[in-house]
Amino acid sequence: MSLIEVKNITKRFDENIVLDNISFSVDEGDIFGLIGPNGAGKSTLINIITGLWDCDKGDVIIGGYDIKTEPIKVKEQIGLVPQEIALIDNVSAYDNLEFFGSLYGLKGKLLKERIDEAFEIIGLQDKRKEKVKKFSGGMKRRLNIAAAIMHHPRILIMDEPTVGIDPQSRNHIFEFTKKTNRENKTTIIYTSHYMEEVEMLCNNIFIMDLGQEIAYGNKSQIKSLIGSSNKVNLKVNNYKIEMILDIKSMSGVLECTEEQGLIKLIIDENIFRLEPLLKIIEKNQGEIKGINFEEPSLEEVFLTLTGKSLRD
Ligand SMILES: Nc1ncnc2c1ncn2[C@@H]1O[C@H](COP(=O)(O)OP(=O)(O)OP(=O)(O)O)[C@@H](O)[C@H]1O
């Protein structure tokens, strides 16, 4: 059984269906990507998974516990990094962690140890006495994460943890995510509309838009959804226009363009063969200096499946 099971979740706000029969499961130890543009329903779904909001239909089972009947057992297992930063602005970073730690029932020596550990993880040891209102956006995001991990949750849910922050904090959050997954075996749901982050971090991915599933599976399954078109880039010395015309007429070549000796092809993998391409280059006295095959990015998958960009 998977650690997290989301089954047929439907949620309405008045007449609007904002989640329409959403189902997926997350295995223990996975970094699971939840992607969709603004308004897709990601935060609503997270609020339901973490037991903050009710749904109209469906079930969430976490570690074998049903969120409806055993919400406390579910909540104990989860650390939530909310999209909206939830910190107390006019007290110090230390006091914030003390407060959030005590909400999880930590006290005394253990609470102090966990505060030290959390500061170490987020790399803000030297700012512990400073008031949060003086923090940059990136520092607040990092403290927001610290507040979510003090009880050593088995599952960490991060809702757009890198929006609008400086590159240094972004890298820090990235490295932390990979490290806690690797070393503590924390299962992570990582929500973002930055596709490249999800491509880098996640194994399994759920793409949604307007409350509906667009694609779900591992990276290669998702990429294969948009057919077998792929990219081939060729670096050629002694390039000629005839070469391009010949390549364009090859079967399996959907598009062919040239830029400063770099020939870019979009191919249908099922039909395309490398050998005739090499023959065309040879016939035109070209010399191949490099060749590489590129898979479509998740951004391209989304664009192909929905006709719109994720960052609209
Ligand atoms: N409390 C609410 N009352 C009414 N409608 C809501 C409420 N919260 C969210 N919605 C609507 O639900 C839909 C999904 O919103 P949600 O915040 O879950 O999207 P999201 O994918 O997290 O977007 P973003 O990337 O902007 O954070 C939107 O149409 C939003 O307007």
Ligand SMILES: [Mg+2]
């Ligand atoms: Mg959101």
